[in-house]
Amino acid sequence: MKRSVSAAERRREILQAAGRVFARKGFERSTTAEIAREAGVAEGTIFRHFETKQALLIDLVASVLTEPLTAVWKRSENRPVEEILRDVLRNRLALFRENAPLLKIFFAEALFREDLRDRFIDEVVLRAATAAEAFFREEQARGSLRPVNPQIAVRCLMGMLGIFVVWSEFLGGDKYLRFDDEAVLDTIISIYLDGVRGRG
Amino acid sequence: MKRSVSAAERRREILQAAGRVFARKGFERSTTAEIAREAGVAEGTIFRHFETKQALLIDLVASVLTEPLTAVWKRSENRPVEEILRDVLRNRLALFRENAPLLKIFFAEALFREDLRDRFIDEVVLRAATAAEAFFREEQARGSLRPVNPQIAVRCLMGMLGIFVVWSEFLGGDKYLRFDDEAVLDTIISIYLDGVRGRG
DNA sequence: ATAAAATATGAGTGAGCACTCACTCAGGAG
DNA sequence: CTCCTGAGTGAGTGCTCACTCATATTTTAT
Structure with missing residues (x-):
């Protein structure tokens, strides 16, 4: 004892x-x-x-959800959208990686348990999506982004980042093929920005 | 009896x-x-x-994996890339939806079981990725796509499609927010193609 | 018609597991 | 020091569940 x-x-x-x-x-x-x-x-x-x-x-699930989002979707005069996007993505990726084991448990249980599923959607998915959507709409109003559906467009971005987290943290895919975080962020940002701005 | x-x-x-x-x-x-x-x-x-x-x-897992991929990544003279992309995405989305319950089980178990994880990576992820990568490289050689890392770029596309499948089929997110498949495909295609072709 | 084979049944079995409880003992209060 | 409180312990308990098997029924072969 x-x-x-x-x-x-x-x-x-x-x-x-x-x-x-x-x-x-x-x-x-x-x-x-x-x-x-x-x-x-x-x-x-x-x-x-x-x-x-x-x-x-x-209790474990609750502990993931207290993590603060340090980088936020916030327009400012002298910062290009590209930089804001990069900050946010880098921050979210770091957050995911730090909490990967807990997120994995949370996600896995959310697949089959009503109560956890609702919390996962509310406190992980929607929490991430709504702020991004608002930012997207503002930029559209400013004319700097094409008039695609913001809810869909934002989820496209989440999917791009998400698949790399799932690959390396949830499925242990690094054993097969390891991606460099910065290279991934660069590629996501360049594809996504060109994509939502449109050609020319 | x-x-x-x-x-x-x-x-x-x-x-x-x-x-x-x-x-x-x-x-x-x-x-x-x-x-x-x-x-x-x-x-x-x-x-x-x-x-x-x-x-x-x-046995259930095996039965998902026998599903044939009818639309394939294949360049042909008189078909624009956009159409090929649309066909493939539509086909994959339909396939995912038809087999969603099984895929969900497969995926959920793969998160924690070595043997199923390996099969999932081999027979779902890599099977989908390699053909797309080859196509992507060909297009790059032709000069019609930017020289981004094809492995990363292809996974971005998979992530975009994947998040909508996870949302509606795995998490039952339709209860909260329902997306129209064609609108989703349109948005993915327009963002992705502009993104990988680059501006101008 | 009868035997033999195949298939279906569900009470029974034993292993595994979350949870309990009677007991032990460390540390603090007086 | 003595007593008391409450954390720590682990064998024990009861329940759940995958799997078995003796028996019953149906199909097939002869």
Whole structure:
């Protein structure tokens, strides 16, 4: 029996251990026995800090959603759209990579669980999309972007970035083919900007 | 006890029932009891036709992968690239939608199972990517596309299409916001083509 | 018609797993 | 020091679920 750390600390340790195990095996295949082993505590200890195994998942999901978006979609006089786009994409990519294990669990469970699916759509997809849409519309009003449907156009951009995250972080595709982040960002930006500005 | 159908027919019935249940709940949360109920047979009958529950999954996965790709990346004198692109995207979108429940299961399991992950990458991602890459390179050689990295560029296109499939088929996003397929294809094509051709 | 083979059934089985609880003990208060 | 609180422990519990098998029914062969 060790009491070297505070209850809050222990709680965090268990949560992190659960995150690692879930990331490896997925929620259903993870056992509380393995989480306990990973955290270096007895199985019973988990249930002193969390009501159920589910509670671990819910807590983990909540922790992803508190991440702040530092780079924002914001027009400013002396910054070209290209730079704004690059900042935002770089920021989002970094955020995705840092939280990849948790996002993966979140996404995987959202595929089959109503409650998590709603939260995923609200707090990940829509959160990312609406700000971008507003920016897109403003630029269209300014005449600098073509009059394509902004909701569709914004999702195209999300898809471009998303597929690389899914490839390297969710599917471990780096083993087969590794992409350089900056090269990816360069390509996305050049294709997308030319695409939404139109020819000439 | 009914014997109205042949063994092969019964097998297919069970497989389809399993597909429906897996699509609703995910593989782990689906029980053989529920699959049996869905198929209208006794639980034991499942195990006369399939060794294990896993075997159902493997068989389902295999059945997605036999789908032929009817529209192909193929240059022809009198067809503009835009039309080829539209045909291929339309074909892939239709294919994804038809097989969406199975693809969802396949993808969800691939996130955490080594063996399925490898198959998913090989037989879904790479199968789609390599033909497109070859086409892209040819067009670049012809001078009709900019010299961006073809592997990245092709994945951008896949991401654009993919996000709409994930949105509507995997996450049930239509409940929140429904996109018209043709509008989506139009937008993707116009953004992408202008993007990879470059300005002017 | 009868035997043999194939197929269907569902109660039963055992393994695995989330969760409990009676007990242990570390650390703090007085 | 003594007592008390609450975190830690892990064997135990009850339930779920994939899979089995003895038995029943249908089909096929002779």
